Amino acid sequence: MKNIAILGTGMVGKTIGTKLISLGHAVMMGSRTENNEKAQEWSKSNGSMASYGTFADAAASADIIFNCTSGQVSLEALQLAGRENLQGKILVDLANPLDFSKGMPPSLTICNTDSLGETIQRQFTDVKVVKTLNTLNCELMVDPGLLNDPGNLFICGNDPEAKFEIDSLLKTFGWEKIIDLGDISASRGMEQLLPVWIRLMGTLGTNKFNFSIVK
Numbered sequence: 001m002k003n004i005a006i007l008g009t010g011m012v013g014k015t016i017g018t019k020l021i022s023l024g025h026a027v028m029m030g031s032r033t034e035n036n037e038k039a040q041e042w043s044k045s046n047g048s049m050a051s052y053g054t055f056a057d058a059a060a061s062a063d064i065i066f067n068c069t070s071g072q073v074s075l076e077a078l079q080l081a082g083r084e085n086l087q088g089k090i091l092v093d094l095a096n097p098l099d100f101s102k103g104m105p106p107s108l109t110i111c112n113t114d115s116l117g118e119t120i121q122r123q124f125t126d127v128k129v130v131k132t133l134n135t136l137n138c139e140l141m142v143d144p145g146l147l148n149d150p151g152n153l154f155i156c157g158n159d160p161e162a163k164f165e166i167d168s169l170l171k172t173f174g175w176e177k178i179i180d181l182g183d184i185s186a187s188r189g190m191e192q193l194l195p196v197w198i199r200l201m202g203t204l205g206t207n208k209f210n211f212s213i214v215k
């Protein structure tokens with residue numbers, strides 16, 4: 001059993017938080033305010049292992065932290081979580097730096113020679129950032145068996161032990177084919193898959209699909 005913080009009260013935070021609770025972990029959901037309504041509701045419907053608080057409360061209580069905030073504000077959310085509460089911990093970053101302000105399709109606010117994953121790692125040097133799960137819909141993140149062939153999950157990060165720990169956790173979600181793309185700079189490619197992912201969603205008429213790599 002791990003103490004896990006979910007930073008984010010959106011659909012992704014709730015879905016991952018509920019999955020982690022079902023696997024026997026203690027989960028605190030964090031938001032900008034102490035009494036966020038969505039966090040309270042989520043906590044109430046997930047039993048005694050679920051709790052809520054501010055981003056800082058959640059990060060302070062955790063061994064592992066999931067960044068489930070909007071990619072455009074993730075750095076602000078992590079600042080609110082507090083450097084001292086993040087220090088030395090694993091931060092699973094699944095956020096995408098998407099800008100929807102000019103409508104569909106969104107653009108990436110960071111790309112080409114940089115990424116959100118790398119930016120977080122640069123700004124929080126003593127945090128072990130592991131980028132994963134950002135290339136598929138949240139229901140599939142926690143239940144790959146929804147697809148006949150679940151396909152692949154990508155993972156990257158600078159700290160091999162942190163990646164190993166998260167790889168093991170993802171296996172408990174049901175993931176078998178996890179491809180380690182190396183250090184955190186692989187976040188660039190993982191985040192830049194989003195324009196293709198969004199186009200595919202339109203073409204296929206569903207968000208329940210995944211990338212499958214063949215050699």
Ligand SMILES: NC(=O)c1ccc[n+]([C@@H]2O[C@H](COP(=O)([O-])OP(=O)(O)OC[C@H]3O[C@@H](n4cnc5c(N)ncnc54)[C@H](OP(=O)(O)O)[C@@H]3O)[C@@H](O)[C@H]2O)c1
Nearest residue numbers: 008009010011012031032068069070071073095096137138
């Ligand atoms: N939807 C999917 O299936 C999917 C798949 C792959 C990746 N992702 C990524 O997952 C992340 C979460 O997506 P989501 O739709 O669940 O949530 P979201 O709506 O993108 O983000 C919600 C969170 O952002 C926080 N937030 C908003 N403005 C903020 C600010 N100015 N400063 C600090 N925090 C702020 C909110 O805080 P409060 O709680 O205080 O309101 C809330 O907790 C995104 O980065 C998305 O790209 C989503």
